[in-house]
Amino acid sequence: MTEQHQQNINKSVKKLTLIVCAMFGFGFALVPLYDVFCDITGLNGKTSNQAASVNENGVDESRLITVQFISHLSKGIPWQFEPMVKEIKVHPGETKLVKFYAKNDAARDIVGQAVPSVSPGQAAVYFQKIECFCFNQQPLKASEDVEMALQFYVDTELPEEVNTITLSYTLYDITGKVES
Known part of the structure; x- marks a missing residue:
């Protein structure tokens, strides 16, 4: 060579x-x-992690949107976690309050964190959360239960072809990741 x-x-x-x-x-x-x-x-159904301001654009009473709520538990978190209402009808611009129920079935304290996703993905930018339990960590003592609030509205600019929005939350155990 x-x-x-x-x-x-x-x-x-x-x-x-x-x-x-x-x-x-x-x-x-x-x-x-x-x-x-x-x-x-707003692709992939990711919603904002910050509170939206209250709607000031009025309510579009000519349209009715179905909002569905789904909850999932990540593997290994011993909680009950579910929406207290599975579906509601809303007019774009109308503020609504729904609640989710959570219970820690473990014999130890656990800190949970809910991560939202919206489907169809294009609707994520129009789904405005004013108040959401997903903005904060949710510490629950052993056997403790809680009702967690979600206050939202669907923006009046939501495209006409979208008539149903599904909001899904996945709850994760972040106990080991929480800073004291």
Whole structure:
């Protein structure tokens, strides 16, 4: 093997190593970039993590939207967690209050955190939460139960083709991740 051939091989190995490192770094950067993209566009059903202001655009009484509520428990969290109402009808712009029930069935204290998702994804930017239990961690002592409030409205700018919105919450055990 000639010295020139060996130099070409070394150059190729360095380039390939650099490409692999860049791809690895890009893979890690995709998660936060995707989150920012979804927050901006409302895609993937991600809703805002901050309270919306009270609706000042009035109520569109010519339309009626069905809002469905679904709850899920992440694997391993020994809680009961469910909406107290499965479905309601709302006029765009109309403020509504619904409650979710949670009970810690464990023999230990647990801190839960609910993560919302809206379907269809395009409706996420029009689903405005004024007050939501998902904004805060939910610490429950062993066997404690609680009713948690969600106050919201559907923006009057919701596209005409959307007649049903499904709000889904997944509850996670974040006890080990809570800072004291």
